Amino acid sequence: MTTHDPIPARLAALRTTPTPELKQQWRELFDSEPPPFNRRFLESRLAYRIQELVYGGLKPETIRRLERLGEELDGGDRKKSRIRADLKPIVGTRLIREWQGVEQLVTVTQDGFEWQGRPYQSLSAIARAITGTRWNGWVFFGLKNHRRTA
Structure with missing residues (x-):
């Protein structure tokens, strides 16, 4: 007799679950208030957490490797590691702005x-x-x- 795995169905149901229920699931699974991010973020993090609790999380050696790679990128600077990677353009990007008839060129380093x-x-x-x-x-x-969008 084969056992039915309910996890794929539970993950698929996240897409149609009303947002207030997603937030309640967050509270139950993470034991904290949900972050003020968009719905897709909640869905993906809940999907990961559900699988993590059922199947297990990352192996300790994988966590150590990721931490080492992160330290190579940010030099162990905790402030830098909290900055979202997509807030700054990619290194090497050239920004061009004309100001009073003169082209100004800035390179992201x-x-x-x-x-x-x-x-x-x-x-x-x-x-x-x-x-x-x-x-x-x-x-x-x-x-x-210059104006924030709601």
């Missing part, structure tokens, strides 16, 4: 940005150097809308 051969920690500092006034660098280089 591992540690920040480079403009006119000089390193900068932020795009705002570069925008201020270019314009002489305070700017949100992300807005100045067209990476972010």
